[in-house]
Amino acid sequence: MLTAWLLAGAAPAGAMGTTRVQQSDGSIQLYRDVRLRLHGTTLRLISPDRKGVLEIASGACSIDRELERCLPYSVTFRQFGKTHNIGITHGTIFLNLTGAVHHLPHSSERMPPHSAVVLVHTVRDTYISVHGTLDEIQP
Amino acid sequence: MNRPLRLACAVVLSASFPLAALAQPHGGSRGGGRPAGPGPGTVRQPAPVYRAPAPNRAPISRPTPSQGGFNFNRDIIARPPAPVQRRTVIPQRPPQISFRGRVIANPHHWNRPWSWNRSIVWQPAPIYWGGGFWGPWAIAALGAAALFGTIVLNEVTYPSYQVEADSPGALLLQNYGLQQTPCGQPNLVVIWGPNNSVICTYPNNTVGPGNYELDPSTLTITSQ
Numbered sequence: 001m002l003t004a005w006l007l008a009g010a011a012p013a014g015a016m017g018t019t020r021v022q023q024s025d026g027s028i029q030l031y032r033d034v035r036l037r038l039h040g041t042t043l044r045l046i047s048p049d050r051k052g053v054l055e056i057a058s059g060a061c062s063i064d065r066e067l068e069r070c071l072p073y074s075v076t077f078r079q080f081g082k083t084h085n086i087g088i089t090h091g092t093i094f095l096n097l098t099g100a101v102h103h104l105p106h107s108s109e110r111m112p113p114h115s116a117v118v119l120v121h122t123v124r125d126t127y128i129s130v131h132g133t134l135d136e137i138q139p
Numbered sequence: 140m141n142r143p144l145r146l147a148c149a150v151v152l153s154a155s156f157p158l159a160a161l162a163q164p165h166g167g168s169r170g171g172g173r174p175a176g177p178g179p180g181t182v183r184q185p186a187p188v189y190r191a192p193a194p195n196r197a198p199i200s201r202p203t204p205s206q207g208g209f210n211f212n213r214d215i216i217a218r219p220p221a222p223v224q225r226r227t228v229i230p231q232r233p234p235q236i237s238f239r240g241r242v243i244a245n246p247h248h249w250n251r252p253w254s255w256n257r258s259i260v261w262q263p264a265p266i267y268w269g270g271g272f273w274g275p276w277a278i279a280a281l282g283a284a285a286l287f288g289t290i291v292l293n294e295v296t297y298p299s300y301q302v303e304a305d306s307p308g309a310l311l312l313q314n315y316g317l318q319q320t321p322c323g324q325p326n327l328v329v330i331w332g333p334n335n336s337v338i339c340t341y342p343n344n345t346v347g348p349g350n351y352e353l354d355p356s357t358l359t360i361t362s363q
Contacts, residue, residue: 017210021210021211022211023210023211023212023214024213029209029210031209041262045209047207047208047209049205049207050210050360052207052208052209054211054258058264059262059263059264059265059270059271060262060263060264060267060270060272060275060307061256061259061261061262062256062259062260062306062307063257063335064305065255068259069305070264071264071267071271071275072264072267073264073265073266073267077209077211077214077215079208079209080206080330082206084215085212086215087214088266089266089277089278089279089280090266090267090275090277092275092339105305107359119324122214123279124213124214126211126213126214127273135188
């Protein structure tokens with residue numbers, strides 16, 4: 001649940017995720033050790049070298065079994081001192097904010113405690129997928 | 140022919156007969172498993188080679204992975220926006236209906252606001268039909284095929300779509316024991332949801348035909 005608690009102290013050391021970006025030209029970039037931070041209903045992805053930040057704002061959060069499911073509606077990309085709005089068509093964010101492992105709905109994939117699974121499709125036909133443990137959770 | 144002369148002839152012949160020519164497939168060859176080539180006197184065209192079309196590259200300097208950070212170059216380069224084929228238009232104008240009738244309490248009796256959502260405040264996500272209340276239906280991806288009837292009110296057409304099984308809207312229907320049906324028929328329950336969305340159901344003993352407004356916080360409906 002997106003309740004008012006800070007996970008920073010409770011998160012496992014080096015809690016991080018993997019981000020895969022597949023652009024319309026077929027190129028695929030895989031970023032490991034991406035930091036995932038949840039601030040309210042905004043998920044912030046920080047690149048391994050901390051130069052790039054992707055902010056995914058979401059709404060329509062509801063409980064789907066034991067997981068929280070939100071719908072992303074805007075993506076802001078900040079890097080090299082510039083800010084870009086990336087238009088998106090749709091996506092889904094699953095959050096496991098419990099302390100237990102749960103299955104993704106209609107899937108055999110298991111989500112560890114305090115983790116996120118994200119899929120976003122942009123208007124430029126880029127697919128962004130994220131798997132990982134949340135580094136920080138703030139209200 | 141003496142030996143030096145034979146040697147000179149051999150050199151001249153080999154020079155005028157490039158080895159590459161030997162490597163060419165011969166038309167009409169048999170037993171090689173290849174289809175027969177063109178007959179003598181025809182010009183052999185090279186076989187067409189499929190090459191994937193080169194991607195559209197704009198002459199703009201882009202950040203590359205070597206520069207660090209993330210690479211979203213195709214999403215941030217300046218170019219005209221991609222044509223979004225929005226076949227469905229969601230009206231911006233809310234329905235001109237006054238909902239001051241009876242509040243039909245949710246039979247599930249949720250005690251507090253948002254208790255149906257484990258105290259998470261539900262807020263609409265703008266790019267989805269109904270703010271995502273009825274399911275993750277992106278407006279950009281909605282097509283005529285997915286249409287589940289329409290409501291025409293004051294010359295404004297409000298499209299309706301099917302409620303997703305795991306959505307908050309499905310919980311609403313489950314709580315009231317309602318079954319969705321395409322809008323457009325008479326004597327239906329018409330529920331107006333977030334962001335000018337509308338769905339229709341058959342009436343039952345709890346909810347009679349007519350227009351209703353949804354309160355997402357308590358998951359209750361109010362009649363016209």
